[in-house]
Amino acid sequence: MRSINEIPIHVLSPDQMLTGQAEAVLSEIADLLARLLETGEEGSIDLRSLPLSPADRDWLDGKLGRGEVEIALEAGGRSTLYETAYAGVWKVTHRDTEERVVSEFIEVSHVPAIVKPAGADIENAHERLQSDLKQITQEGNER
C-alpha cells in the first residue's frame, strides 16, 4: 500500500473558498443595529440557514472580532455567547450535551434573550431562598 503522504491532495488556502456571501451578512447586521438604535427592536440572523462556506464563516468571525463580554451557558449542553467587537452584536453558539453545535446565531440586542431569567424562575428562586433562610435561622436558634 502506498503511504498516505503520496496521495496527491493539494491543500488550498482558505481565501480560495471565499464566496463573498459573508459580506452580505455584515451589511444585514448593520441594518439590524440601526433598527436596534431607532426602535429598540432586537434582531437575529440564523447562520445555519445561510449558504456560507467554512472560509466565509472564518472571515465573518474575523471581521466581527471579540468584545469584552463572554458568557457560558450550561443548559442541555454548553452554549457560548460573546459580544463581538461591535457593541450590541452577539455571536451565539448552542451545543448539545455531546458538544455538537446545534444552532448558531448572530443576535443584535442589548443582552441575548436566553441570558435573561424568566419571571417564573425568579419567583421560584425567591421562594427557595426565603425557605432556605428560614431553615438557617431555625438552625441558628436551636444552637
Place this chain on the structure above:
Amino acid sequence: MNKEETLLDHMEREGMSRRTFLKYCASLASLMALPPTAAAAMAEALGKARRPSVIWLPFQECTGCTESLTRSHTPSVEGMIFDMISLDYQETLMAAAGHQAEEALHNAMKDNYGKYVLIVDGSVATGLDGAYSCIAGRSNLDLLKEAAQGAAAIVALGSCAAFGGIPKANPNPTGAVAVSDIIKDKPIVNISGCPPIPVVITGVLAHYLTFGTLPELDGLGRPKAFYGETIHDRCYRRPFYDQGKFAKTFDDEGARKGWCLFELGCKGPVTYNACATTKWNDSTSFPIESGHGCIGCSEPDFWDAGGFYKALSTPANPLKYVGAAAAVGVAAGAAVSVANRASKNAAKAAHEKTQLTDLEK
C-alpha cells in the same frame, strides 16, 4: 409522562431548565426555517402542548427511515421526539411481539380513535391483493385502510411511503404505490428522502403540537419549511455555479477546489430537501461536502430518473430558472433547457481516469 401532563411540566419534572427548553426551541425554529425571533412564541405554545398518540406502521421498507431517526443525536433535538409523543406501536422499537403487539395496536387505535397520528414507512404492495407484504397474516393494504380510518393525520415517512420509492422502481413487481394513492380522505404529510432527515419528522410533529395543524405543504404534500428550497439554492457551492466554475471530473482541479458538481450529475437544482442546511451524521456534512452530487432521493421516482451521474441539462438562464423553480416547485425540473449539450460532452471527454459510464453501472 402521562398524557394529561404538558411538555413543559414533563421537562421540568425531568430537571430540564427553561433555558434548555428555550435553546431547544431556538434550534427547532432554525431547522423549521422560522425566523429566530419565533423561538420564544414557539417555546410558549410547545410548553403547553399535550402529547399525542402515535402509531407507526412499517410496510415495504428497509428500516432505513427508523435508523435515520433513532441513530440521530439522542439525547439532543431529535431525541425529544420520544418526549413529545406517546409512541404506542412501532414494531422495530417495541418490546412486545406477536399477539401482545397486535393488542397494543388495537388498543391504541380504539382509545385514541380520531386523534392519533399515523406514521407509515414503506410503500404499499397492491399486487395479488397485497399478498406481497403482510403483517400478522394481514396485508399492508388492509392494515393501512383500517388504521387510516381513526387517524387525525397521516405522516408518510420516507420516499417509499411518500412516492412509492425503490419498491416502485421499474418494473415494480409488487405493484407498490404511495400511501396517498390509497388514502384520499385524510390529511397526509409526505416526508420524503431515502432516508428522510430525522429533524424533519421532529419538526413536523413540533409544528403539529405548537400550532395544532399540519405545516404548510408543497404540491407534492411535503412541508414547505423543509422542502421549500432546492439543495442547489442552499448549497455552499452555489456561488461557483453562478460564476460558471464546474468540476468536470471527480479528480480534476475544479473538484479539488470545491467547485459546483452540476456537470457530474448533481440533482441539487431539481431536488427539494433541507440537507444543505440541516446536514447529516450529527450535522457533520451532506453529500456535496464530501465531493459527491445530490442523487435527488427526496423526489418522486428518483431511482428511475436516468442515472445519478448524468448531468441535468444546463438552464439557458440560471437566475431566471431559479425564480421559476421557487414558484412552480418540482415541475421546473422539466423546464430546464437542453442548450448546453456541448459542454456536457466536453466534460465527458475530459475524463481520463474515471468514466461517467463506469459509475452508471
